[in-house]
Structures are given as C-alpha cells and as structure tokens.
Amino acid sequence: xxxxxxxxxxxxxxxxxxxxxxxxxxxxxxxxxxxxxxxxxxxxxxxxxxxxxxxxxxxxxxxxxxxxxxxxxxxxxxxxxxxxxxxxxxxxxxxxxxxxxxxxxxxxxxxxxxxxxxxxxxxxxxxxxxxxxxxxxxxxxxxxxxxxxxxxxxxxxxxxxxxxxxxxxxxxxxxxxxxxxxxxxxxxxxxxxxxxxxxxxxxxxxxxxxxxxxxxxxxxxxxxxxxxxxxxxxxxxxxxxxxxxxxxxxxxxxxxxxxxxxxxxxxxxxxxxxxxxxxxxxxxxxxxxxxxxxxxxxxxxxxxxxxxx
Amino acid sequence: xxxxxxxxxxxxxxxxxxxxxxxxxxxxxxxxxxxxxxxxxxxxxxxxxxxxxxxxxxxxxxxxxxxxxxxxxxxxxxxxxxxxxxxxxxxxxxxxxxxxxxxxxxxxxxxxxxxxxxxxxxxxxxxxxxxxxxxxxxxxxxxxxxxxxxxxxxxxxxxxxxxxxxxxxxxxxxxxxxxxxxxxxxxxxxxxxxxxxxxxxxxxxxxxxxxxxxxxxxxxxxxxxxxxxxxxxxxxxxxxxxxxxxxxxxxxxxxxxxxxxxxxxxxxxxxxxxxxxxxxxxxxxxxxxxxxxxxxxxxxxxxxxxxxxxxxxxxxxxxxxxxxxxxxxxxxxxxxxxxxxxxxxxxxxxxxxxxxxxxxxxxxxxxxxxxxxxxxxxxxxxxxxxxxxxxxxxxxxxxxxxxxxxxxxxxxxxxxxxxxxxxxxxxxxxxxxxxxxxxxxxxxxxxxxxxxxxxxxxxxxxxxxxxxxxxxxxxxxxxxxxxxxxxxxxxxxxxxxxxxxxxxxxxxxxxxxxxxxxxxxxxxxxxxxxxxxxxxxxxxxxxxxxxxxxxxxxxxxxxxxxxxxxxxxxxxxxxxxxxxxxxxxxxxxxxxxxxx
Numbered sequence: 001x002x003x004x005x006x007x008x009x010x011x012x013x014x015x016x017x018x019x020x021x022x023x024x025x026x027x028x029x030x031x032x033x034x035x036x037x038x039x040x041x042x043x044x045x046x047x048x049x050x051x052x053x054x055x056x057x058x059x060x061x062x063x064x065x066x067x068x069x070x071x072x073x074x075x076x077x078x079x080x081x082x083x084x085x086x087x088x089x090x091x092x093x094x095x096x097x098x099x100x101x102x103x104x105x106x107x108x109x110x111x112x113x114x115x116x117x118x119x120x121x122x123x124x125x126x127x128x129x130x131x132x133x134x135x136x137x138x139x140x141x142x143x144x145x146x147x148x149x150x151x152x153x154x155x156x157x158x159x160x161x162x163x164x165x166x167x168x169x170x171x172x173x174x175x176x177x178x179x180x181x182x183x184x185x186x187x188x189x190x191x192x193x194x195x196x197x198x199x200x201x202x203x204x205x206x207x208x209x210x211x212x213x214x215x216x217x218x219x220x221x222x223x224x225x226x227x228x229x230x231x232x233x234x235x236x237x238x239x240x241x242x243x244x245x246x247x248x249x250x251x252x253x254x255x256x257x258x259x260x261x262x263x264x265x266x267x268x269x270x271x272x273x274x275x276x277x278x279x280x281x282x283x284x285x286x287x288x289x290x291x292x293x294x295x296x297x298x299x300x301x302x303x304x305x306x307x308x309x
Numbered sequence: 310x311x312x313x314x315x316x317x318x319x320x321x322x323x324x325x326x327x328x329x330x331x332x333x334x335x336x337x338x339x340x341x342x343x344x345x346x347x348x349x350x351x352x353x354x355x356x357x358x359x360x361x362x363x364x365x366x367x368x369x370x371x372x373x374x375x376x377x378x379x380x381x382x383x384x385x386x387x388x389x390x391x392x393x394x395x396x397x398x399x400x401x402x403x404x405x406x407x408x409x410x411x412x413x414x415x416x417x418x419x420x421x422x423x424x425x426x427x428x429x430x431x432x433x434x435x436x437x438x439x440x441x442x443x444x445x446x447x448x449x450x451x452x453x454x455x456x457x458x459x460x461x462x463x464x465x466x467x468x469x470x471x472x473x474x475x476x477x478x479x480x481x482x483x484x485x486x487x488x489x490x491x492x493x494x495x496x497x498x499x500x501x502x503x504x505x506x507x508x509x510x511x512x513x514x515x516x517x518x519x520x521x522x523x524x525x526x527x528x529x530x531x532x533x534x535x536x537x538x539x540x541x542x543x544x545x546x547x548x549x550x551x552x553x554x555x556x557x558x559x560x561x562x563x564x565x566x567x568x569x570x571x572x573x574x575x576x577x578x579x580x581x582x583x584x585x586x587x588x589x590x591x592x593x594x595x596x597x598x599x600x601x602x603x604x605x606x607x608x609x610x611x612x613x614x615x616x617x618x619x620x621x622x623x624x625x626x627x628x629x630x631x632x633x634x635x636x637x638x639x640x641x642x643x644x645x646x647x648x649x650x651x652x653x654x655x656x657x658x659x660x661x662x663x664x665x666x667x668x669x670x671x672x673x674x675x676x677x678x679x680x681x682x683x684x685x686x687x688x689x690x691x692x693x694x695x696x697x698x699x700x701x702x703x704x705x706x707x708x709x710x711x712x713x714x715x716x717x718x719x720x721x722x723x724x725x726x727x728x729x730x731x732x733x734x735x736x737x738x739x740x741x742x743x744x745x746x747x748x749x750x751x752x753x754x755x756x757x758x759x760x761x762x763x764x765x766x767x768x769x770x771x772x773x774x775x776x777x778x779x780x781x782x783x784x785x786x787x788x789x790x791x792x793x794x795x796x797x798x799x800x801x802x803x804x805x806x807x808x809x810x811x812x813x814x815x816x817x818x819x820x821x822x823x824x825x826x827x828x829x830x831x832x833x834x835x836x837x838x839x840x841x842x843x844x845x846x847x848x849x850x851x852x853x854x855x856x857x858x859x860x861x862x863x864x865x866x867x868x869x870x871x872x873x874x875x876x877x878x879x880x881x882x883x884x885x886x887x888x889x890x891x892x893x894x895x896x897x898x899x900x901x902x903x904x905x
Contacts, residue, residue, distance in 0.1 A: 203383075205425040211381055212420070213440040213492055214413020217405075223439070224428055231430075302430055303476040 005292070012288045019284045020277050021066065027273045028062045056080075069274055079274025081267070087278045090263060095282060097170045098252070098259035102244045104172070104179035109187050109244075110237060117194025117233075118226060124199055132195075136188035144247055148181045148254040165256040178255040185247050186240045193236055197229040204228075231301050238294035242287050328396060328499055328532050329355040329378070335390035336370070336377050336556075347373045347386070349556045355532055355549075357499065360523075362535040362547035362564070364579070366824040370556040371536050372421075375502045378534075379416055380408045396499065414444045417493035417531070419522075421505040423485035427477040433488055434473025437461060437495065444496040456495070464491030465521045483514040490522055497529050504536045511687035512851060512895035519546060538824060541585030541854075542897035544568050552576050582829035585897045588857030588881075641714070643813055643845040644676040644699065649708035651694050668694040670869040671708070676862070678812075681839065681846040683856040683877070685892065686866035692849050695866075696817050699847065700734050701725065712813070730760055733806035737818035739798035743790040749776075749801055750786035756808045775804040778841075779834060796827035803834070807842070817849045832859055854896045857881060865889050 053059045057068050072079060078087035120129040139147070155177055156164035166174040201207065202225055210224045249261035260279060267275035299305045336348035348370040355361050363371040376382045378393055378400065393400040400411065412418070420426040427436060437457040441447055447456040454473070461469035464487040477485055486506065493501055503522070507515035523546065526533050537543045543550055544564040551561040552575065559573040568586070571577045580586060651669040669691045676682040686692045697703040699710055701717060710717050712728060720728055733756075736742045743752055750772050757768045773783050779800040790798055799819065806814055816835070820828045836859065838844060848860055856863055856877065863880045865873040865888065873886045884890045 205420060205422060206428040208381055208383070209418070209420050209426045209489070209492075210428070212379060212412055212418035213443065214409055214411075214496075215439065215443045216409055219439070219443070223431075228428065228430055303432075304429055304478045 005296075008292050008295070012285070015288065016281060016284060020070070020281050023277045023280045024066050024069065024273055025062065027268075027271060027276050028065070030271050056082075065273065069277065072274075078278040081275050082270060082272055087275050090275065091278060091282060094258065094260045094263050097257060098245070098248050098261065099286070100170065100172070101175050101179055101182060101248055101252070101257060101259060102241065104175055105182035105244050105247075106237070106241065108179055109183040109190055109240070112183070113187050113190030114194050114226075114230070114233060117191045118198055118221075118229070120191065121195040121198025121202070121229070122221065122225075124195075129195070132191060136191045139184050139188040144181065144185050144250050145254060147184050148178075148251055151177055151181050152254065166258070170257055170259070175257070178251050178257060181255075182244060182247050182251045186243055190233065190236065190240070194229060194233050197232050198225060201225050201229045227301070231298065234294060234297055234301060238291050241290045245283055245287070325356055326397065327354045327394075328357040328359075329353065329534070330394040331374070331378070331391070332394075333391035334374065334377060334393065335388065336373050336382065337387055337389045339385035339387070344389070346389070347556050348377065350391070351553070351556075351558055353534075353551060353558075353561075355500070355534060358527075358530050358532050359549065360526070360533040360535060360547040361549040361551065362537060362543035363551045363553055364537060364540050364543045365553035366538055366826060368555075369553040371553050372504055373556075374553070375504050375534060375536050378502065379412050379418060380405075381412075381418075413440060413498075414496050415498050415500065417496070417498035417501040419486075419490050419493040419501065419503040419506045422509050423482050423489055424509065426489055427485055429477055432474050432476055433461075433480065434475075437473075437488065437492055440492050440495050446496050460491040460495045461488060463525060464488065464494070465518070466491065482510050483518060486510060486514075486518055487521075490518070490525075494525060494529065494531065498531060500532045500534065501526060502534045502536070505538065506535075508537070508539075512853070513687065513891050516895040516897075539585060539897055540568070540579050540583045540825070545897050552579065578826060582825045584825070584828070584832075584852065584854035584858060588854040588896060640678045640680075642675040642711075643678040643713060644682075644847060645709075645711040645714075646675070646695070646699065647673050647709045647711070649673070649695060649698060649710065650706045651691075651698060651703065652706045667869050669698070669705075672866075672869075672871055674864050674871060674874055676813075676845055676847060678845055679839070679843045680861040681848055681859055682862045682864065683848040683850060683860035684864050684866060685850060685853055685856055687851055687892075689868070690866040691869040692851075692866050693817055694869075696734075696815050696847065696849050700732065700815055701728065726760065730756075730809045731811050732813040732815065733809065733811040734815045734817060735799070735802050735806045735819040737821055739795050739802060739822060740790075742802055743798055745790050747789075748786070749788050749790070749793070752790070752801060753804045753808055756805060760809060762809070771808065772804075775807055778807065778838065779804045794827075795823055796830060799823060799827075799831055800834070803831075803838075807838070810842075811844070813845045813847065815847045815849070818851070819848075820855060821850060821852065828855075835859065853892050865892065 057065050060068070069079060076088070078091065080086055081090060116132050120132045123129050152164050155161045162177045163174055166178065207220065207224055210220045215224075245260075248257075248259060249265060251257070252259045252261035253265070260283075264276065264279045267279065331351055331353040334348055334351040335346065337344040337346045339345075351370070351374055353361065353363075353374070363374060365371040373382065373386065376386070377388050378395070380388075380400070380403070382388070388401055391401075395411070395416070400408070403411065427433065434454070434457055437460060438453050441453050441456050441460070447453045457473060458470045461472070466472065466484060466487045472480075477488075480488065486509075490506070493503075506522070507518055510518065519542075522533075525531075533547070535543065535547050537546075540552075544567070547564055549562070550564045550567045552559050552567070552573070554575045560567060560571065560576045567576060568580060571580050649669055649672040650667070653666045653668055654664060672691070672695055674682065684692045684695060694703065698705045699712075701720070705718075712732060717725075717728055747755070750769070753772045753775055754768050757763065757771060762768065763771065769786075772786060776783050776785060781797060781800050781804070785793070785797070785801075790801070793801065803814075803819075819835075820831050823831060832855065835846070839846060846859075848856070850856060860877050863873075863875060863877050864871045865880070865886065867888050873880065873884065873889045875885075880889060881893065884893055
C-alpha cells in the first residue's frame with residue numbers, strides 16, 4: 001500500500017512540471033506588455049521600466065524566465081507579485097478560504113446528492129423521483145452566476161437570512177450560501193448518477209438473493225444497494241472537485257469571497273506569470289491529491305480492487 | 310434415484326399433508342402493451358422431504374413459478390390468480406413483512422449463477438452471518454460465527470473458518486455455489502428451491518455439488534423444488550417431474566414413467582433432444598450389440614421428433630464418415646497440431662511465485678479430412694486456447710500447426726488471409742458474436758466482401774443460398790440480430806462461417822448456450838452440412854454428451870494437456886484415464902435405465 005502511494009506521488013512530479021511549463025508559456029504568449037499595462041494611460045519613465053523589467057526578469061528569454069522561476073520554487077521562493085507582495089504570502093492568505101468553500105460545497109453536494117439520488121432510485125417513476133429530475137434539470141441548465149444572483153437576491157436581500165457578501169476572514173456562516181450555490185453546479189449530476197446506479201444495483205442478482213435469505217428491506221437498502229451504488233459515485237466526485245475549484249472563481253467574484261478566484265483572475269488579466277503559475281500549480285497539486293485519496297477510497301469500497309494492487 | 314428409500318417416499322407420503330400445494334397459479338408481467346401472462350394455471354404438489362423437478366426451456370415459466378412462491382418476481386411481475394399453500398398457510402395472502410419470515414427461514418433458495426449472486430463488496434463470512442442473524446438462528450458474535458462455519462462446512466467448503474474473511478472473487482464458481490447452498494440451507498428450511506443451481510458450473514463439479522446437495526437435504530429432511538432445463542439431470546435428481554412449456558404444465562408424474570413413456574409431444578421432443586439421454590441410449594445400444602451400428606437401434610423417428618432427434622442425427626452422420634481406422638486408406642489430415650504450447654505471463658504476482666501459466670502444454674493431435682474431432686475439457690483446461698492458436702488468433706509459444714500439410718506459423722498478409730478463407734470459426738455466444746448494428750445480410754456477406762468475392766449481386770445470391778443452407782427464411786436478410794432468437798442467431802453465425810466455402814470449421818462451444826431443442830436442431834444442421842459439404846470440424850466443448858452424437862474422435866484435455874485421445878466409441882466404451890471416467894460419470898442420467 002505504501003509503495004502504491006509513493007508510486008502515485010512520484011507520478012505527480014512530471015505532471016506538475018508539465019502543467020507549470022504549459023501555464024507559464026501561455027501567460028508569456030499573452031499579447032501586450034504587462035508592465036506598460038500597469039501604468040495605464042500615463043507614459044512611464046524608461047529607466048523605471050528598465051529596472052522593473054530586470055527585477056521581474058522580463059528582459060530574459062522565455063525559457064530562462066521559466067527556469068529562474070522553477071529554481072526559485074526549490075528555495076521556497078514563488079516570486080513576487082507586481083504589488084510587491086511575495087506570491088507565497090498570497091497563496092497562504094487565499095487558499096484556505098477557497099478550500100474551505102470547496103469542501104463545504106463538496107459535503108453539501110455529496111450528502112444531498114446521494115440522499116436524493118437514493119430515494120429517487122428506490123422510488124423510480126414516483127412523484128419524488130419525477131420532481132427531483134425536473135428540479136435537477138433546471139439546475140443543470142442554469143449558469144452558475146444566475147443561480148448565485150438569484151440566491152443572493154432571495155436569501156440575502158428579500159429574506160435577509162444571510163449577508164449578501166462575505167466578510168473578511170470568511171467565517172463559515174457567511175460561506176454557507178456561496179457553498180450551496182457552488183454545490184448546485186454538480187449537485188444535479190450527482191443526483192442523476194446516484195439514481196442510475198441505485199436502479200442498476202437494485203436489479204442485480206445478489207440483491208434478489210439477499211431478499212431470498214430473509215433479510216428485510218431496511219437492511220438491504222444500506223448494506224447491499226447503497227454501498228455498491230457508491231462506487232461509481234465516488235469516482236465522479238473526484239473529477240468533480242476540479243469543477244468546484246473552477247466554479248469557485250465565479251462564485252467568489254459574486255459573493256466577494258477573499259479567496260483564490262478573485263486573486264487569480266486579476267493576476268491573469270495583468271499577465272503576472274509567477275502568480276498565475278503558482279496558483280495553478282497548487283490547484284493541480286490539490287487535484288492530484290484528491291484523486292489519490294479517491295482511488296484509495298475506491299479500494300476501500302470495492303475489495304476486488306483492493307487485492308489487485 | 311440412487312437411493313431406494315427415496316423411491317418409497319411418495320407412497321408413504323399419501324397420508325401426509327402436502328408441504329407445498331400450488332393450484333391454478335397465474336403470473337403476469339405488466340408491460341406497456343398490457344399484461345403478459347408468463348405462468349398460466351400451474352398445479353404442483355410437493356410432499357415433505359420429496360424432490361420435484363420442473364423442466365422446461367428458457368421462457369417456459371419454470372423460474373417464474375419458483376420466484377412466485379417466495380414472492381420475488383422480477384420487475385413488474387405479479388401473481389394474478391390461483392393459490393400457493395405452504396405448510397397449510399396461504400402465501401399469496403401474506404404481507405411483505407410476513408414473507409420475510411418465510412424466506413430464508415422456512416423456504417431456502419439457491420440461485421442459478423454463483424458468479425453474480427454474492428455481493429462482491431462483502432466478505433463471504435459477512436454474507437453467511439447476516440443470513441443467520443436475520444433468521445434468528447443464533448445471536449451473539451461468536452455463536453453466529455460458529456454457526457456460519459458449520460453451515461459452510463456442511464456445504465462442503467474446505468477450511469471454512471479460515472475463508473470467512475475472504476471475498477467472493479477469491480472463490481471459484483464451485484466454491485461460491487457451495488456458499489450459496491450453505492446460505493440456502495442455513496436455517497434448516499422445510500423447502501429448498503434450487504433454480505438451475507449448477508448449470509453455470511463444470512460437469513464434474515456439477516455432479517459433486519448435486520450429490521452433496523442430495524445427501525444434505527435428505528439428512529435434514531428438506532423437500533427440494535429443483536428447476537432445470539436438462540431432462541436427464543431432472544430425472545436423475547428428482548422422483549417427480551413437471552414439464553413446463555409456454556407457462557403451462559404439459560406433463561407431470563414420476564420421473565421414470567415420463568422418461569420411458571412420454572405422452573405429450575413436447576416431452577417426446579425433449580426426450581429425443583436431450584444429449585445426456587441420447588448419449589446414454591447410444592451407449593447402451595452399442596454395448597449390447599458389440600458392433601457399432603446405430604441402425605440396429607429399435608428406433609423409429611416420429612413426426613413430432615423429426616429434425617430434433619439426436620440419434621437420428623448421429624445415425625445419419627455415421628453413414629458418411631470414413632471406415633474405421635485400418636479398414637481402408639486414411640484420408641489426408643486437415644489439421645495437424647504438434648507439441649503446441651502456449652505460456653501466458655502473469656502480472657502482479659508476488660516475488661518467488663510462479664509467474665507464468667501454461668495454458669497449452671505440448672498438445673498434439675490430427676484431424677482427418679471430413680471428420681469431427683472433439684476437444685473436451687472443463688473450464689481452464691486450455692481447449693479454447695488451442696482453438697485460438699489454430700485459428701491464428703493467438704500465437705503459440707512453441708510447436709507447429711499444419712493446415713492441409715502447410716505450416717501456418719510463417720504465414721502473413723495474403724497467405725494468412727487465404728488460410729482464414731479455408732478455416733472459419735463459430736463461437737459460443739450467439740448474442741456477443743454478431744454485430745447488433747449490422748443486418749443479417751451484411752453480417753453473412755461480410756467475409757465475402759473482405760475477401761473480394763464476386764460483385765454485389767453475386768454476393769447477395771450467395772447470402773440467400775447460405776440462408777437456405779442453414780434453414781433460415783430468406784426474408785431475414787434485412788433483419789437485425791436483436792430481432793432473432795438464440796437459435797436463429799447461431800444459424801446466422803454458422804452461415805457466416807460457411808460463406809467462403811471453408812474446408813475447416815472450428816466450433817468453440819457453438820451449441821453450449823442454446824436450449825436443448827435448439828441445440829438438437831443445430832447439431833442436426835451441422836451433421837447435414839458436414840455430409841453435404843465434406844467439412845472438417847474441430848468441435849470444442851465441455852459437454853461429453855454432445856460429443857457422443859457429433860464427434861468421430863475425442864481428445865480429452867486437462868490442465869493444458871491431452872490426457873486421452875481416441876475414437877468416440879473407444880473413449881465411451883473403455884475410457885483409459887481416471888479423469889475421462891469422471892467426465893463420463895458426470896453426464897446426467899447415469900442411474901437411469903432407458904428402454905431403448
């Protein structure tokens with residue numbers, strides 16, 4: 001098992017190198033001079049411009065810039081943003097907020113989605129199932145910013161249950177509404193997947209055998225139906241985490257959450273290579289770790305996989 | 310039937326109350342087009358401790374009847390009429406809650422497919438223990454565990470205590486079926502419903518498990534409702550038979566009487582088509598007459614059994630085959646296989662463990678032109694590997710294959726294409742081996758197209774001719790596989806194999822997935838085609854009973870080796886190897902004496 005985890009972590013190294021290179025290249029290839037853009041309409045002092053270029057290595061060829069950045073990472077130096085703040089400081093400030101939001105969304109999505117999916121699957125074709133399908137279809141069709149604005153308006157302004165924007169430090173009670181909104185993007189898919197999986201499992205031979213053994217339905221549903229249905233659902237939730245991180249960018253903008261999304265957006269617009277690459281690298285790293293955890297969980301859920309490894 | 314005390318039971322049971330009494334049972338399935346009746350007016354009476362078998366082909370309603378008893382009808386199935394009395398109680402009036410009490414505790418169930426009937430994510434011990442707990446047989450961790458071990462041990466599972474923690478995928482099919490039998494009998498039920506409990510298993514395993522089940526249920530005094538498609542098996546295992554056809558009982562009574570004197574035309578056809586019975590009959594005939602002339606059988610095909618009778622088919626086949634060895638010049642060999650070896654490498658093995666598996670170990674045999682050689686063995690014996698190598702679908706590790714005297718190993722490109730033209734396969738699964746998106750005409754015509762034979766009209770004519778040859782209506786040319794029955798599909802697969810006028814046809818379990826009547830028709834068709842087209846068959850099967858009626862020579866394979874090779878008569882009359890004897894004994898119906 002330990003060997004398997006080590007092998008997976010080693011596999012992450014080339015993935016990380018590849019992604020950082022690609023992102024760095026894309027930022028470099030963006031049109032426009034990032035420094036000139038900083039000065040806006042004013043004409044900058046050529047000497048200052050020269051000094052800034054040197055400071056941010058913008059006078060060097062692309063490949064040199066990339067390796068200088070990569071070398072820095074090994075010394076714990078993620079570079080400096082245009083505002084003069086070290087990128088590492090921004091990472092530490094913003095990532096915990098976004099991760100908190102994403103995990104809250106994931107929990108809401110998973111618990112709610114599996115529960116509703118299970119009930120729908122067991123009552124296939126009944127009223128509950130039909131309504132769940134219609135509602136989930138609405139959520140699938142609506143873009144996240146529409147859901148976000150509507151939620152903000154209804155719960156924040158009309159009902160006044162929650163604050164419309166998140167206060168500094170992003171406390172959990174402020175994040176509940178954004179987390180629900182964020183969960184809503186993948187929620188509907190999860191309901192449908194769980195439902196399909198439950199319907200399929202319910203028809204399998206061993207479920208009938210379980211009934212023939214004299215087990216009650218109350219025991220068969222969690223032990224023989226839900227447990228087996230979760231295997232594809234958990235796999236889906238892993239890829240889902242990436243979608244949540246992306247969705248967080250939009251949600252954070254609307255709810256004014258001081259997380260990764262807003263910062264990353266600004267950095268992209270300003271062409272700040274080191275900041276963008278550092279953020280994306282951390283996101284890729286999180287994604288890889290989540291996938292590893294899910295693969296391990298998968299083995300826990302399905303013994304046939306456990307013994308192959 | 311092997312035990313004389315069992316035969317006496319029915320008379321003694323006359324005074325007793327029946328354990329199970331089904332009267333005028335009707336079962337229907339709700340479909341979009343309305344109610345479809347699957348069981349129409351079935352009456353069954355089963356005495357305590359008795360064994361009764363329901364026989365029928367797929368779709369006859371036999372499994373539906375069994376499922377109705379314990380109210381586990383699949384999908385939209387419902388009991389629409391009649392009564393099921395069990396132990397004096399009317400089960401059709403029971404609430405779902407009351408049925409839970411009956412299931413497992415009073416009526417045990419052993420399902421058909423051991424591969425899919427255990428939950429793959431829970432350990433075997435867990436699944437036995439939850440049954441024991443649910444039925445209140447024992448309580449407390451230790452007592453439940455001990456009972457589980459005892460149950461599995463009774464079911465014939467070795468090292469039951471050590472294997473509790475293992476998962477179903479670590480068990481072989483036979484072991485899983487023992488677990489399921491253990492579960493079914495764990496609370497000493499009064500009735501056990503066994504729905505084709507061994508049809509997914511190898512013949513020798515099947516025999517051992519059924520023997521064990523018979524002893525076990527007799528010791529406990531459990532009545533058995535045995536459901537099977539094999540008339541020979543049913544007659545051997547049950548004293549009473551019920552024959553079902555299209556949801557109705559066409560004949561019922563003591564097994565012996567039904568086998569010896571079937572009254573209903575359908576039963577007559579089943580008796581004629583069952584390979585196990587046919588091979589027994591041929592066997593007793595050849596043993597008595599000493600010379601192998603089937604024509605001496607006092608046997609007249611009747612109208613109802615026409616085209617189905619395996620003996621007639623075997624007889625007809627014998628007429629065209631070459632004289633026995635020594636009596637005349639041997640024809641040239643179509644296939645010669647010499648020291649054929651295939652070694653597979655295994656992945657993911659622990660260090661030190663053997664990391665190769667020898668699927669085929671120095672296999673040598675020859676098939677004379679225009680004859681049939683059967684390659685017989687159980688799953689894992691390597692018979693299919695040999696077939697694949699002969700078809701050049703797998704490359705041998707070592708050894709040589711000669712087709713019509715030409716070594717096929719160096720063949721590439723055009724040479725290989727020409728080889729494939731002369732040698733065609735037919736596979737087991739008539740559902741998996743036809744592309745569902747191509748119509749029948751295209752499917753049969755595809756080999757012609759690939760090999761560039763004729764133009765469009767010529768190819769179409771050939772397809773129509775082939776449909777005639779395999780006795781399918783020409784109108785099928787535009788239909789799709791999903792619209793065809795299993796037997797029709799297998800005919801299409803045979804037609805496709807014959808499209809290029811091959812000399813050799815490799816039949817890999819080509820009739821194993823079919824119902825007996827359909828199987829008999831296909832075997833007859835194969836025999837007809839052989840005499841008509843001078844085909845050479847390599848017939849791969851696990852079923853020795855089928856071999857008896859189709860093959861001239863037999864090679865028995867075990868663990869990658871040929872353990873015995875001889876003519877069919879020699880193998881059946883005087884088997885040399887212990888393993889061959891075991892296989893022969895495993896053909897159902899050994900204890901049945903049949904009036905020939």
